[in-house]
Amino acid sequence: MKITKVWAVYFSPTGNTKKVITTMAKKAAEVLSVPMETFDFTLPENREGVTSFESEDLVFFSTPVYAGRIPNKMLPYVQSAFEGNGAFAVPVSVFGNRNFDNGLIELRNELELHGFHTIAAAGIPTEHVFSNKLATGRPDADDLAKIAEFGEKVAKKVADMTEIPAKIEVRGDDPVTAYYTPLGTDGKPAVFLKAKPKTDPEKCTKCGICATVCPMGSIPKDAPDTCTGICIKCHACIKACPAGAKYFDDEAFLSHVEMLKQNYQRRAEAEWFI
Numbered sequence: 001m002k003i004t005k006v007w008a009v010y011f012s013p014t015g016n017t018k019k020v021i022t023t024m025a026k027k028a029a030e031v032l033s034v035p036m037e038t039f040d041f042t043l044p045e046n047r048e049g050v051t052s053f054e055s056e057d058l059v060f061f062s063t064p065v066y067a068g069r070i071p072n073k074m075l076p077y078v079q080s081a082f083e084g085n086g087a088f089a090v091p092v093s094v095f096g097n098r099n100f101d102n103g104l105i106e107l108r109n110e111l112e113l114h115g116f117h118t119i120a121a122a123g124i125p126t127e128h129v130f131s132n133k134l135a136t137g138r139p140d141a142d143d144l145a146k147i148a149e150f151g152e153k154v155a156k157k158v159a160d161m162t163e164i165p166a167k168i169e170v171r172g173d174d175p176v177t178a179y180y181t182p183l184g185t186d187g188k189p190a191v192f193l194k195a196k197p198k199t200d201p202e203k204c205t206k207c208g209i210c211a212t213v214c215p216m217g218s219i220p221k222d223a224p225d226t227c228t229g230i231c232i233k234c235h236a237c238i239k240a241c242p243a244g245a246k247y248f249d250d251e252a253f254l255s256h257v258e259m260l261k262q263n264y265q266r267r268a269e270a271e272w273f274i
C-alpha cells in the first residue's frame with residue numbers, strides 16, 4: 001500500500017505517551033521515506049473541531065490507560081473528533097506497570113468505528129505518574145529500541161500489503177467492560193474521584209506554569225494555587241511545577257498508590273500485535 005504521510009496522534013499529560021508514540025512513528029516515517037506530522041490533543045485549545053485523515057496516511061494513535069480504559073474525560077472527544085477516511089492506524093496504549101486491561105481494545109474499536117483500518121497495535125509499560133517506584137524511568141533505552149523496531153515492522157507490513165486486512169486482534173474484552181476499580185491497601189475500593197491537587201503556599205511562586213499544562217483547563221492563570229474545574233489526576237501540574245508546590249493529600253488516593261507500590265513493582269512487559 002502507498003503511504004505518503006505518517007502521523008503521531010496523542011494525549012499525553014506528562015509526556016510518556018508522547019515519547020513512545022513519536023519514537024514509533026518517527027521510525028516508521030524514516031523506513032517509508034515520508035514526512036511525519038504530530039497532532040497533540042492534550043490541551044483543551046487543541047481539541048477543537050474535527051481532524052480528518054486520508055487513505056494514504058499511516059496514523060500512530062496513543063493515549064495513556066486510566067482505570068483500564070481510554071481516559072474517560074477524553075473518550076467523547078476521541079469518539080467524535082477523528083475521521084479516518086480509510087487511513088491505516090496503529091492504536092497504542094501506554095500504561096503505568098499495572099495493566100492496560102481494555103484500553104487497547106477500546107482504542108482499536110473506536111478507530112475502526114471512525115474510518116480507520118487498524119493494522120497493528122501495542123500495549124507499552126511506562127513509569128506510573130502516581131509513583132516513580134512503578135516502571136521507574138521507563139521507557140528506558142531497551143524499551144525505546146523495541147518501540148522503534150516495532151515502528152519499522154509496521155512500516156514494512158503496510159508497504160508489503162496488497163489488500164486491506166481484517167482489524168488487528170488485540171487482548172481485551174469485546175465489548176469493553178467496566179473501568180478498573182482502584183483499590184486501597186485494605187483491598188476495598190478507593191474512592192478519590194473528587195480529589196484535587198493541593199498547593200503549598202510556602203513554595204508556590206504563582207508562576208502559572210501549572211495552568212498552562214492542565215489538560216482540563218482547570219487551573220486559573222490568575223489563581224494557580226487553586227483548581228476550580230475537574231481534576232483527572234493526570235499529574236501534569238505536579239510534574240511541571242518548578243517549585244515542587246503541588247501535591248495530593250487525599251487519603252483514599254494515597255492508599256491506592258501504596259497498594260500499587262505493594263503489588264505492581266515487577267517489570268511489566270510490552271505486548272505487540274502485528
Ligand SMILES: Cc1cc2nc3c(=O)[nH]c(=O)nc-3n(C[C@H](O)[C@H](O)[C@H](O)COP(=O)(O)O)c2cc1C
Nearest residue numbers: 013014015016017064066067068096098099128129
Ligand atoms: C487517573 C489515572 C489512572 C491510571 N490508571 C492506570 C491503569 O489502570 N493501569 C496502569 O497500568 N496505569 C495507569 N495509569 C498510569 C498511566 O497510564 C501512566 O503513568 C502513563 O505513562 C501516563 O502517560 P503520560 O505520561 O503520557 O501522561 C493511570 C494514570 C492516571 C493519571
